[in-house]
Amino acid sequence: MAGPLRTVVHAWERGDPNAALADPAVRPFARRWRRPLLDGDRVLVELHGHAATIAAGWNDRTLAALGVQPVARGWDAWLAWMPLGSVLHLDRALPGLQAVGLPWARRPLAGPHTTQGVALTGADRLHGCGTTGAGARVAVLDDAWHGLGTAVQTGELQELSGKAPYQSPDPDEVHGTACAEIVADLAPQAELYAWSAVTLPELQALLPKLVSTGVHVVSDSSGWTTGYSFADGTGKPCELVAKAASHGIAWVAAAGNEADHALWLGPWLDQDGDGWLDFDGSNRATLFAQKDSYVGVELDWDAYPKTAIDLDLYVCTAGTWPCAKLAVSNATQDGGQAPQEVLDYVFAKSGAVYVGVRVKPEAAAPKGKLGVRVAITGSASLNPWVKAGTVIDPAQCPDAIAVGAIAWDDYQTGPAASYSSRGPTWDGRTKPDLAAPTAVQTSVLDAFEGTSAACPHVAGAIALQMSRAQTTPSAAAAFLIDHAIAMGSTVPDNTFGAGRLDLAVAPRGCAQPARADAAPPTDAEPAEVRGTARGDGSPGLALDAAASPTDGPPATAPRPPATACATGRRSDTSMACLAGLALAVGGAGLRRWRGRADNCRAPSVARA
Numbered sequence: 001m002a003g004p005l006r007t008v009v010h011a012w013e014r015g016d017p018n019a020a021l022a023d024p025a026v027r028p029f030a031r032r033w034r035r036p037l038l039d040g041d042r043v044l045v046e047l048h049g050h051a052a053t054i055a056a057g058w059n060d061r062t063l064a065a066l067g068v069q070p071v072a073r074g075w076d077a078w079l080a081w082m083p084l085g086s087v088l089h090l091d092r093a094l095p096g097l098q099a100v101g102l103p104w105a106r107r108p109l110a111g112p113h114t115t116q117g118v119a120l121t122g123a124d125r126l127h128g129c130g131t132t133g134a135g136a137r138v139a140v141l142d143d144a145w146h147g148l149g150t151a152v153q154t155g156e157l158q159e160l161s162g163k164a165p166y167q168s169p170d171p172d173e174v175h176g177t178a179c180a181e182i183v184a185d186l187a188p189q190a191e192l193y194a195w196s197a198v199t200l201p202e203l204q205a206l207l208p209k210l211v212s213t214g215v216h217v218v219s220d221s222s223g224w225t226t227g228y229s230f231a232d233g234t235g236k237p238c239e240l241v242a243k244a245a246s247h248g249i250a251w252v253a254a255a256g257n258e259a260d261h262a263l264w265l266g267p268w269l270d271q272d273g274d275g276w277l278d279f280d281g282s283n284r285a286t287l288f289a290q291k292d293s294y295v296g297v298e299l300d301w302d303a304y305p306k307t308a309i310d311l312d313l314y315v316c317t318a319g320t321w322p323c324a325k326l327a328v329s330n331a332t333q334d335g336g337q338a339p340q341e342v343l344d345y346v347f348a349k350s351g352a353v354y355v356g357v358r359v360k361p362e363a364a365a366p367k368g369k370l371g372v373r374v375a376i377t378g379s380a381s382l383n384p385w386v387k388a389g390t391v392i393d394p395a396q397c398p399d400a401i402a403v404g405a406i407a408w409d410d411y412q413t414g415p416a417a418s419y420s421s422r423g424p425t426w427d428g429r430t431k432p433d434l435a436a437p438t439a440v441q442t443s444v445l446d447a448f449e450g451t452s453a454a455c456p457h458v459a460g461a462i463a464l465q466m467s468r469a470q471t472t473p474s475a476a477a478a479f480l481i482d483h484a485i486a487m488g489s490t491v492p493d494n495t496f497g498a499g500r501l502d503l504a505v506a507p508r509g510c511a512q513p514a515r516a517d518a519a520p521p522t523d524a525e526p527a528e529v530r531g532t533a534r535g536d537g538s539p540g541l542a543l544d545a546a547a548s549p550t551d552g553p554p555a556t557a558p559r560p561p562a563t564a565c566a567t568g569r570r571s572d573t574s575m576a577c578l579a580g581l582a583l584a585v586g587g588a589g590l591r592r593w594r595g596r597a598d599n600c601r602a603p604s605v606a607r608a
Helices: 003-013 017-022 027-033 051-057 060-066 117-121 123-128 148-153 175-186 200-212 236-246 451-469 473-482
Strands: 042-049 069-073 077-083 097-101 137-142 191-196 217-220 250-254 263-267 285-289 294-301 311-317 325-329 340-346 351-359 371-377 380-383 400-407 434-438 582-585 590-593
Touching: 003 017, 003 042, 003 097, 017 027, 027 294, 027 340, 042 051, 042 200, 060 077, 069 200, 077 200, 117 123, 117 175, 117 434, 117 451, 123 451, 137 175, 137 200, 137 451, 148 175, 175 191, 175 451, 191 200, 200 236, 217 451, 236 250, 250 451, 250 473, 285 294, 294 311, 311 340, 325 340, 351 371, 371 380, 400 451, 434 451, 451 473
Parallel strands: 137 191, 137 217, 217 250, 250 400, 400 434
Antiparallel strands: 042 077, 042 097, 069 077, 263 371, 285 351, 285 380, 294 340, 294 371, 311 325, 311 351, 582 590
């Protein structure tokens, strides 16, 4: 059982489970979920187990005896309500159970501020040629849909083919609506789906619906910084995206907003032997914020999926050391838990606090090289910090199209937005794959910023290119990567990927119309089994991309009208092959060779 859930159970045993919601290590789970975690003596939990055992042994009789009421059933992850009194007995009652904890929801990747991208990418010229995305199906995944109905009524959005089951009553929760508007602006005649899915079980449960409804493109502007992988191409989010790819779905993901005073990444070092991590020569990092700022702090280390390396996370009073504790997350890692600690801290006054990471006093110190990551969310500034290696799940996954951000008024020349996450990934792959406009205007936000805003530009552009060239999502994505406008001397690079999004249409109008009987792309073969080779010689987690939770048919490419425009010019610089890319992090001197980077071709994000 994960530590925060144990805290809730202990509070229930004392007669007041709601008291646990004030615990700094429990608050991040409640804050991200944004809905109740407790209902009387019931708690919402995330259950992880072996897929085969779940299918055979988690039957209605067993669940009823425990009082378990499933909310979302994935293939190896479930979301469910259950009595707090039953939590302690789960390991004996549910065969194949691997872990149980509070639900770890993704967070929207809007920037610190609140579309011009149609003209900047050339989409307006395609619209004038009659290419509007007809026949393509795009799903926007989010959980902040306030104003969605109004956007449809006022014509900002077309009628939705599928609608999110949950719409927040909070008028500020417009993130999903803004994303959907951008997709609709680029591909106004694409079929648009708006679905809520913020936890892993919900995403796993949604995948069969994506397949059965024939969705071609997913626009995903949320993500996890920690909790499922160390950005090395493994983990459950990458498994999910690979399964989607095997059904021909292009998964477009925001790269993250972690590149500006928001994340530190480096090796475990403790040169003075006091048990505390050395941050670039100091045994603490500094966190700055204004009074009453609500800041989330996350810690993880390169020991996924489960670990016995036991590290704890502290927020301490600035100006004095050893740590004068203000908040702590010190769950136990004894071989059955993920390498993660999270907490929330509210600044009592403007200024600084320290962030410290230490080995649990009774635990053994890490041996050999161990990567460690500390990330923050909210209006705060972390020092020291890094830019490299900040792309998050699921954007870091090999089968995802990761999108970085460029402010719309800097789009022609750059630079990239300061916060836009950079590669390489921990295993040495180049990310992001493309860059697109941000800080754009929608009906619900005057300046929708973050890689959240950049992501739906690429999703809409793939739909538009599918319609234009009568091709598959995979071929459409490859076209956009191949025709991106290079933004530097090295292509691809770890800031812009292949370059800025451009639909490559002639300034004066359409090129020669595309043939209706265009041959399928040569890369439309079934997805292969892929994995990650680690630097220590041990195999990474193999992902069976061909496996599927449903027997539904693969999605088919749309057949648009014959007025679609053909492909345009190619960019001046082609994508380069990079192999054995090393991750150099800050001043810590860490260089980890993890597998190889294969950028000779477009990522296999959507196998037809």
